[in-house]
Amino acid sequence: MQVLAAVFLSALALSDVQAQAPAPGLTLDVLHWWTSASERRAADQLAQQLAQAGVLWKDAAIPGGGGMAAVKVLKSRVLMGDPPDVAQLIGNTLTDWADIGLVLPLGEVAQRQRWAQVLFPTVLERVSYKGEVVAAPLGLHRINTLLFNQRLLAQAGVAPPHSWAQFEAAVRAVQAQGGRALAWSDEPWQVATVFEALLLGEAGADLYRELVVQRRPAAWLDPRVEAALLRLRWLRSLAAEPPRERVWSDNARALWQGQAAFLIMGDWALGELLAWGAQEGRDFGCAALPGTTGMHLYSMDTLAMLRGPRDRASVQETVAEVVVGVGAQLAYNRIKGSVPVRRDIDPAALGPCSRDSWETFASARSQRLPSLAHRMAADETIKDAVAHTLWRYLTQAQTSTQETQRRLAAVIRAPSAER
Template structure:
């Protein structure tokens, strides 16, 4: 991936004359900023609007460039195209390993001055600061921490049937059986590859534990993929899919959340952005739904962190870009944004009592030194786009082929995830 990014980057520099021409025409920067992102669901849209309102109070006008599409793949394509045309956005939603790819080709504005003025070293969680630091530079403004290993359940259905939230897979199986007997779909499911990968990595974390998970996903020890615990995770994944019935479909994740809200589905395994969506529709975590860790992952936080990168621009917007970073990482914007998005603040100096019950669980786990914090592969925290997509496709083939062999899938995954992570 890095090689392809660098090759693409060489094309970018071939457009330097065009960029210079634009700079001449735009020597007086305004307060309007062009923000490219992929937040298009109800809660995501509201969260983006909240950031826009916070920036407006600071005299910065948010010019929205939302690109719909699962997981941001379409947005990244649009971003590359705009850079090649000499019209990069001022701000782009870039996350995980894609940040370092763009930093390597010198298209990301360092934010060292902002980080020093706002004491990010002291107020941000170390895991967060490490994510946005590369080769000694702070390269992005962190927005919020999502917890991937989240099991949402319908409180009304569970109370009606007399079920307790499942803390173990044995309890989960009992709950699924009783929900089926009541004519209710036990688990929201989609055959969309990224959603399959999201469920798999959280099941894998529970079956493997954090140490083996790190060997598999972060350190990429190929031989570890033949471990029996990986086999159990794949078999559990297939069992979960079978709960969806005979013909599972590829559906957007919001459809599963809607089923949960409408009392037609009992449970959903999804990152806590699904909680934000439920709340955007009027549901209340104290009344309508609850959040617990996916069985086997208590005391573990499988995370994805949203970040904004400030792109190097011919319009010379450094001052306003730094202002954006200051605002979105500030305590007021952090609380306001994350309440809506479903995530939790990246700052460790906020009062967690202002968070809802689901967010407090995530916050308490992430902030606990004894907890295991592990990066998501499905959401670009631990692998580049090519590896992430290849893993998702391998899992999709395994589940959708009735003859898909578990051991063969383990071998395929070992082949895909075999390159050591480069030292940061």
């Protein structure tokens, strides 16, 4: 990243003449990875909100699960001296870019809009770095989400499960009816998504923080980590097929069409179901994954304003103002499946799943935990290493649980500085 910054800042210095005369118009180049049906609709909704404020959204969507391809494209564009005006940067990836000076500070916007008063404290903390606000928060996703097909459960004569014993009974009932219990993908980031939700349920909030936030390698040898890994392998066995990497939206469609009774996935899957016309409470429902009631394992969508050879600061600040406003927050998150980052909205405006997510995050009694799989608690290198270790554990039957615990302990490193 230091080399990246040096190359880009050199290009920036060479462009001082052009910077004195900004290009006409209010068009901003926005790089992101929202390409599924619901994500596309949510991005379009943001574009409409911005158009009303006189800002035109020039779309630069990069397909690829989890944003890995988009991050590569972003680095390439910065090296070429052509960064986007706005980029979807989240979690520790955001702070990495802010650390090398490529992100426009948004402190004046935050002060004008009273972000300290209207945003959840955790949200404001996540978009702040070294005393500066460095991104505009869009929405909160709940990772520990269990989605289920209402009709399949009714046919099997079971209620939505709230414990693992109830889940296992529901699996047997669905299978007895000839149905498929769980939609599954062996794509590494999806495996990591499922595992961290299982880990939270088995380990509890305190041990989860030791494992993921404090990154204490010895903690990964705890028996509760072993229990989470064994449950992960059991869930994989429900697929009853060779390893296969399905796109996450294909699994959401399988749930909607009755090809699977359950799906463990972040609540972006909720947005996808709604985009296809499914009705919450009739076609599907959702709940916290067993063992995680009262906990919110979160990731957060954020937009960073990047420094570039053209002076676009005033327009970039307008983007931040619009997307954090109440109107854009409600419109975007209703489509995306996520929930607003503001604590001053009326939860009655949200659907049942989203309302439970928002109220859990808002409650002083709840536990709010950052996702490792979605960059909230780890950088790209650690996140990818954990995902690959878990993928290897599931796809290579000879790999033992204890060996996997040791490998996870080896790839986890203590944070180099307080975030």
